Amino acid sequence: MREPDDLSTFPGGMKHSTRPLSPHLQIYRPQLTSVLSIAHRGTGILLAAGALFLVYWLNALASGPDAFNFLRSLAGTWYGQGVLLGFCFSLFYHLCNGIRHLFWDAGVGFELSTAYRSGRAVVAASLVLTAATWVAAALMGGGA
C-alpha cells in the first residue's frame, strides 16, 4: 500500500505526519471547565488515598481504646484537622461534580453556558457543604 503524501521521514526512517496536531495541554489557557475536570480526577485519587485512613480508623476502633485514642489525638492536631478538611472538601466536590457527570451521561447540560453554570454551582455547593459539615461537627463536640 502506498504511503499518504503528507508523511515526512525522521532521520531514523520512522514516518511522521506533518498534518496539524492538536496542541499539547500546556498550550491552552486553563478554563473553569477544564480545571474542574482534572480536579474531579485529582479529588478521586485523593479520596482513594483517604480510603486508607478509613481502613486504619476501622481497625483502630476494632483493636481497642489505645489505638483509637492515638488516632483521635492525631485527628485533633492542626495538621490532622487540615487533612480531614481536605478529605471533606474532596468528598463533597467529587460527589457534586459526579452528579454533574451523571447528568451529562443522561445527555443533559452540554450547552457551554450550562456547563459553566453547573460548574460554578458545583464549586459553591462543595464549599457550602464543607463549611456546614465543619460547623455541625464543631457544634456536636465543642471543637471537632
Added chain:
Amino acid sequence: MSFRTPLSRARGLGAAGHGTAHFWAQRVSAVALIPLSLWFVYSIVAIADARYEAVRAWASQPASALLLAVFVVGVFYHAHLGIQVVIEDYVHTPWLRVASLVLLRMLVFLLAAAALFAVLRIALGS
C-alpha cells in the same frame, strides 16, 4: 490495512458486548455512593468528638455495621474502577501497565478485606 487480530475478525464483534461494562459499573457504584457517603459524613459528624466507647457502641449496632460494610465495598469498588482508568491513561509501558493494574487489584482486595474484617470484629465484639 487492518489492525484487528485474526481472532477479533473471526468473532466479528468489535468491542460490542463488553465495551460499556466498566462505564456502567462506575456509574452504578457512583449512584450507590451518593446516599452512602452522605450517611457516612452525617455519622462522622454525629460522633465527631465522641470517646472510644461511644464510637464503638455506634459502630456495633447492626444497622451501622451493615452500612459501614456496604460503604467499604462501594468505596473500594468505585476507587478500583477510577484508579484503573488513571493507570490506563498515564502508564504506557505495557509490562508496567499490567503490573500496576494487577497490583492495584491486589491492594484493593487486601484493603477492603481488612476494613470488612474490622467491621466484623466490632459488630461481633471480639
